[in-house]
Amino acid sequence: MVRWKPGARERLQAAALERFAAQGFDGTTVAEIAATAGLTERTFFRHFADKREVLFAGQDEFERLFLAGIEEAAGSDPMAIVAAALEGATAFFPDERRAWSRARQRVIDADPGLQERELLKLSGLATAMTDGLRRRGVDPTAAALAAESGVAVFRVGFATWIGEGEERPLAEVLRAVLAELRTLVTTPQA
Amino acid sequence: MVRWKPGARERLQAAALERFAAQGFDGTTVAEIAATAGLTERTFFRHFADKREVLFAGQDEFERLFLAGIEEAAGSDPMAIVAAALEGATAFFPDERRAWSRARQRVIDADPGLQERELLKLSGLATAMTDGLRRRGVDPTAAALAAESGVAVFRVGFATWIGEGEERPLAEVLRAVLAELRTLVTTPQA
DNA sequence: GACCCTGATGTCAGCGACTGCCATCAGTAC
């Protein structure tokens, strides 16, 4: 006989998303999530550092994809490397995941606390990208700027991809947004 | 006889920054801040929505400067308008404020929770700028991109301005960073 | 002067997030 059912972590994540969607983030207690997953509050906090984190697990994998894109990119032009990183990260969001991403994003968009956490994650991503670029010999300030721009492109692109009616795969959307950034910044000032 | 000394809000802010710098954000309780300011915990929460917010009051004024820059900018090129907004916002950070900004930033950089809040504020700024640009007829996606880029430039520039040994005024640093962004994105890919 | 109203504060009770400490007990190794 097994003492505990396996997959506690996954059960907690599923229970949390379901509850948050139904009653809101603030309207859901950790004890409630744990009970839904057949566990206790104490166990929840052994799997996730805090209540918000339950929605952001797996982010490490996402960051690793980004960095892999940077490592493997050819050439030394910062924005070209960033473009490669963006390309690599799209593997984390296949089309099958779009509906799930939408649901998760709805929950996040409804709570400032969750938005904070999301921003922190993206900021960490930018920092990691900056380091990766610098390791490839890019000038420090240029690296920071390129990384921040890359994350900005991702944000705008991801929001578009999530948007109603949008059907293009993420990679295609990101390429379009990046092209738009180039146009925007290149256009002579009025 | 006065029942309460005036300037409770300012006293709380000063006490908080002093304590945070001395014992860290987590190592300081709200009750302690309030006591230092000669008040109670309950009163603290009447002035600030939460413990973090005590370091971010006055942000509205900052945002207003940004928006004013957008309203008053000439021409219709998005990045030119953003440049004007950046220019306008520098009024919020005269050179006399550099030392204070450094101290405050040290506290923020030492605590992830405070970084989250800072990011949320900057994100709100980007959203406000996006709206401002759209109101001026800029294409929605271009507006979002231009605003995000503008905030990225501000972030990088502000960090530089705060940096050790840096002596140029913020406006000058921001102009340099913006120029660098243009170069970066314009450079042909390798 | 008596009256009332307002506004900033204090007091208190209570919830929920989070942590430290110790107990439990199936499975595994030896």
Next chain:
DNA sequence: GTACTGATGGCAGTCGCTGACATCAGGGTC
């Protein structure tokens, strides 16, 4: 069989934060 490990539960306690109610100086009204 004994010892060890690892995921969990139980419990007490701190702290952030909120709602409800009380207090009391100052200002206005009559």
